[in-house]
Amino acid sequence: MLTKLALGGLKNRFRDYAVLFSGLVIASAVFYMFMSLATNTSFLKKNSPIGFTPFIFGFGAVLLAIITLVYIVYANSFLLSMRQRDYAMFMMLGAKGRKIAQLIFLETVAIGLLATVAGILVGMVGTTFVGQWLINTLHAPATGFSAFWLPAVLWTLGFFIVLFILSAFYNAGKLLKTPMLRLLHQAQTPNRIKQRKGIFVLQIVLGLILLAVGYYSMYAIAKIGIMAIPLALVTIVLGTYFLFNSVFVALIGLLKRNHKFAAKQLHTFTLSQLSFRIRDYTRILSVVAMLFALALGAITVGLGFTHDIPDLASQATAYDxxxxxxxxxxxxxxxxxxxxxxxxxxxxxxxxxxxxxxxxxxxxxxxxxxxxxxxxxxxxxxxxxxxxxxxxxxxxxxxxxxxxxxxxxxxxxxxxxxxxxxxxxxxxxxxxxxxxxxxxxxxxxxxxxxxxxxxxxxxxxxxQKFMIYALVNSMFSGLAFMGFFLGIAFLGMLASTLMFKILSGANYDKSRYLMLQKIGARPRALRRSIRQEIGALFLLPGFVGIIHVLFGLQLFKTMLRAPYGHLALPFGLFIVLYALYYLATVWMYQSIVINKNLAEKA
Incomplete structure (x- = not known):
């Protein structure tokens, strides 16, 4: 019976789970693709030009595991928010806590197992192309390379199954500790964030000053020296937090006071939603902006080094x-x-x-x-x-x-x-x-x-230039490959994390959009408001991350010939990937909050 309920719940909410499932498939596919190279030590060691690569990939595997862990946490939060009202209804009808826990366990593990298996199959296809790219980039023979690599399959299955089992226990424990009435009416629970005006103004000033100090320290690294790096790191992290917690909120407040702008369409409602969201999501938006900057910066710098490899090798001899x-x-x-x-x-x-x-x-x-x-x-x-x-x-x-x-x-x-x-x-x-x-x-x-x-x-x-080129190429191409691969994984998973964070609050917004529909708001206007609100939540951390990268490239002025000369590929990938996640989030959010019956009548 529990199995039927679990599978029935997944079937009935298939469209709602589609984005979650596809995101998990991508996560497990990326993990398998990376592990198929990181665990294939025979392939890495047999190729002398990439002697540094085993260490590079070992370090990268740890980073990817951490990224994946964070991603699963937010995906798990979204999964729980989708079903908590249904679980509460089961409890009202007399279902025991132990049975509910078993139901949660089955649903969570079923989704995780299906997504992991599908991801491994997708990863095998992707590994063929990614591996060939690495082989061509490093001029390495394909000895020992295989798209199907059993250790990578076992690592991927084991890692994701353990994560989903832990998530299932966490979901069950959290749900059973929450009172039934709170589960039923959590969407109507008020959640207002109050802040003193003096502290708010202080945060605005601090945020702008800290960012200015951080940007200047990276620009003037030749004068400040090595201390510019920790100074920039501390000031930019704190400045980014205050930027989201106060500066952007203040700018939204100014737009709300512009009556000519706020009176148009649903701008007042959209701006109010956005103001609350940014304050509520300050930490996640700050983290996403910083990690986006690191990921995009890693890709950009890595590609810059690969373009400079011939010049670096030419420093040893004038002849090829x-x-x-x-x-x-x-x-x-x-x-x-x-x-x-x-x-x-x-x-x-x-x-x-x-x-x-x-x-x-x-x-x-x-x-x-x-x-x-x-x-x-x-x-x-x-x-x-x-x-x-x-x-x-x-x-x-x-x-x-x-x-x-x-x-x-x-x-x-x-x-x-x-x-x-x-x-x-x-x-x-x-x-x-x-x-x-x-x-x-x-x-x-x-x-x-x-x-x-x-x-x-x-x-x-x-x-000979060949020996120097091979040595430099093995170091920088290996690092660039890892930076590019992990950067794309970072960007994809962080965009998914932001998506799930937004979607996890969709159930709380149902009543607000239902009220607007009942008083006559047209579905077209509601969809426009949703696109604008979610667009701002995606645009702001992405914009801040890009600004951080542009200033951060100043740190590499003395190491790269043209630090700003190869921005089209990494920035283009970032924008395309980000846009796809934005569109998926808008589609999913609209399907949750807009009442379809009322929309059809309108």
Whole structure:
């Protein structure tokens, strides 16, 4: 009987539960997708370019678990609010508390189990695309990668089932401790928030001052130093709280006093609803704004670092590749290089201790090196016979790439007569290409072939741009991938959390909208009011979060070439995702609070 009641309740309220169920499916799908990579240590370890990734994914798994936990708490609150009146009716009809607890347990676990299984199936499809993206981004072979990964299935099932079992016990305990009459009439319980005028004004002033201090500390980090970061963190968190608890409430109050605006349509009702909502939701709106800023900032900075990877790798050497006396296999690979912008051949000769380069050849075609004590925009230094001695003394590590198979020897310039007498001639060819990433696989094969041809080159391959690019790419691409993945999870789950927080109060608003319908308010006007109210609740934390990100990017001025140069993708994703959750919330809220029978008569 209990099973029929539980399943019947889910069936009868299928439309109401649709958004909840889809949100839980997305949450479990994201969790599975991440865990399928985080727990696949064989895949991560077999790919040497991403040696940092196991630690990155382990840390990310902990963060994702925390995000998911917060999300489930709010989803659980929404689930309880949907059914508490029905449970109270069952109790009035004589159902015992133990049976009600069993009913709650069955409903909660049933929804959780179905959503988790569906999410794992969706996650398997998503893992195929996400994994391929990671493999392509990190230039890693797909060895050991699988869309179906049993440990990830077990982790996802175990984690979500435990969460839903705990939620079921919490729901049952909370409901049984609440008096029956309170459950029946909770929607009519007044909930007014009173605040002294003096304290209210003080909060407005404090909020604006704290935000100004926080923004300035991030802007002036070069002057303030490392203390700018904790100063900004404290002041912006407190400023954000006061912003929602007082500044926005004051602005709404000013709109209400504008009689010309407030008298139009249902603006007075909408503004009153919004004023109460913002005060009631101050903590959740503040948390959502801050976490949105962190998530969006992580995505933006991560993408910024990935765009800067070629520039960071170029700091070690001015050339994309140098080749010493290539054999036939190496020459075949060289012919596959695309968009070669510069190529130069040199002849070098050596004796027991020294590698020599011709003075005439060096002056005709100067070598180029990077000043390793300069920044990203430091120009290449052209080395001729005139400044060779000075440059090799100042930047000795920059010349290792020109010694080739003569590792451990010194490098000198020889005049034409001296150079002609020397033996052991080798060729040294330098290459520059238009797009290093496009040629990554070919350059990797050339470096490997050179190492096999000249085993001593194993100790000097660190001078090649390929090795530095692979190292930098493994760190920043792995971090960027985790930041992008977790950022999207943050944004999606936090938007869902805000959605469920709003929807959990929908049952309390039924009587207000019913009263408006009975006195003649048209459904179109009510829907417009709902769109405006919920739109403000979504827009305000999203807007505040974006402002935080724009100022926060000042912290990375010295680390990123163009911190504001790649905002379209992360901000575009944020807006699209946010808009989808807003539309879903409006649709769900309207279906709860607007009486359909009266709407049809109107």
């Amino acid at each position: 590749l140098t080749v010493a006396s290539p054999n036939a296999a190496t020459r075949a690979q060289i012919s596959r290089l695309q968009d070669v912008t510069a190529k130069q051949d040199y002849t070098i000769k050596s004796d027991a201790k020294t590698v020599y380069i011709s003075q005439q050849a060096l002056d005709a075609h100067p070598l180029e090196i990077k000043a390793n004590d300069g920044g990203l925009d430091t120009p290449n230094i052209k080395v001729t016979s005139h400044n060779f001695a000075e440059m090799i003394e100042r930047y000795p590590s920059s010349f290792g790439i020109f010694i080739g198979n003569n590792r451990g020897k010194q490098m000198k310039v020889a005049d034409a007569a001296t150079f002609a007498k020397l033996g052991n001639a080798e060729t040294l060819t330098t290459f520059k290409v238009k797009d290093f990433g496009q040629n990554y696989d070919t350059i990797q094969k050339i470096v490997e072939l050179q190492s096999k041809q000249y085993p001593r080159l194993w100790s000097s391959n660190g001078d």
